[in-house]
Amino acid sequence: MLFLVGALLVLGVVLGAVAHVPAPVSAVAGLAIALWLALFATRERFAAHRRAGRLDHGRGGVR
Template identity: 45%
Template structure:
């Protein structure tokens, strides 16, 4: 999952909108997305363990 976030960050910096905003804002957005994915993964894992 973190590999996907890193890949999208690199792609965004090279060719996307992230190329037009400051680097700090790009990394801040990447951190927010990473945190959201981490929370989602933990909630899904918890949900599937309770259901079994």
């Protein structure tokens, strides 16, 4: 319950800050966050494939 209250508080602070900056600044910040998330997802996908390959090799290739 405290986590939910904290998350809503942080969301309110972030949305309040975005409401007071110019639209182009918000757009650039949103684009930067989207790019960071895309890079993170790509790294995690490739890391998962490497981990899965390593686990298969350790068990003789049998899943």
